[in-house]
Amino acid sequence: DTTVKQNPRYKLARVGKPVNLICSQTMNHDTMYWYQKKPNQAPKLLLFYYDKILNREADTFEKFQSSRPNNSFCSLYIGSAGLEYSAMYLCASSAGSGNTLYFGEGSRLIVV
Amino acid sequence: GDSVTQTEGLVTLTEGLPVMLNCTYQSTYSPFLFWYVQHLNEAPKLLLKSFTDNKRPEHQGFHATLHKSSSSFHLQKSSAQLSDSALYYCALSDPDTGYQNFYFGKGTSLTVIP
Numbered sequence: 001d002t003t004v005k006q007n008p009r010y011k012l013a014r015v016g017k018p019v020n021l022i023c024s025q026t027m028n029h030d031t032m033y034w035y036q037k038k039p040n041q042a043p044k045l046l047l048f049y050y051d052k053i054l055n056r057e058a059d060t061f062e063k064f065q066s067s068r069p070n071n072s073f074c075s076l077y078i079g080s081a082g083l084e085y086s087a088m089y090l091c092a093s094s095a096g097s098g099n100t101l102y103f104g105e106g107s108r109l110i111v112v
Numbered sequence: 113g114d115s116v117t118q119t120e121g122l123v124t125l126t127e128g129l130p131v132m133l134n135c136t137y138q139s140t141y142s143p144f145l146f147w148y149v150q151h152l153n154e155a156p157k158l159l160l161k162s163f164t165d166n167k168r169p170e171h172q173g174f175h176a177t178l179h180k181s182s183s184s185f186h187l188q189k190s191s192a193q194l195s196d197s198a199l200y201y202c203a204l205s206d207p208d209t210g211y212q213n214f215y216f217g218k219g220t221s222l223t224v225i226p
Binding site for chain 1: 116121146148153154155156157158161201203212213214215216217218219
């Protein structure tokens with residue numbers, strides 16, 4: 001099974017409210033990623049976990065938080081949503097460096 | 113920093129004609145290059161990955177050649193099929209971070225018409 005599952009698939013949030021997105025994989029992959037995808041833009045790497053070590057991109061360091069309570073699950077947390085957070089959020093996992101990324105179908109967040 | 117450029121945002125082709133989607137990259141060292149394909153309402157999935165020994169990867173009729181001299185990894189297919197209609201992403205894996213970071217281009221939306 002090479003499925004990466006994301007929940008919820010769609011989320012409508014009010015400005016200023018928190019948002020929590022969940023990702024799970026059953027492939028025992030050591031690395032899990034979160035990307036943000038906006039129309040006509042490249043998927044932007046927000047952060048990734050290698051095992052229990054969190055790596056966050058410098059320009060999104062304070063905007064997004066994440067946790068990985070076990071190997072299979074990874075969350076993306078926005079403490080106070082702004083309009084600019086409206087996007088598709090893609091979770092992916094991989095086994096080892098430079099290996100194939102397995103993506104989920106994405107969570108579409110709309111902030112109003 | 114590392115980056116990937118896909119110059120075409122939208123490509124429309126007639127079935128049976130050859131496909132070529134452009135991808136160029138910028139990287140200080142020697143990255144791995146990838147093509148991912150995303151069909152409508154599906155997750156992106158791997159189409160091709162570059163080899164370290166200059167072999168040409170091929171899958172489902174698609175192939176791509178890594179040219180280090182021109183920093184390119186263009187995707188090609190000799191004859192487009194209707195089922196090839198999808199969004200194609202070029203990506204690189206950054207050796208500077210132990211190949212753990214993946215950087216993507218904006219994507220090229222390919223539409224194949226009868």
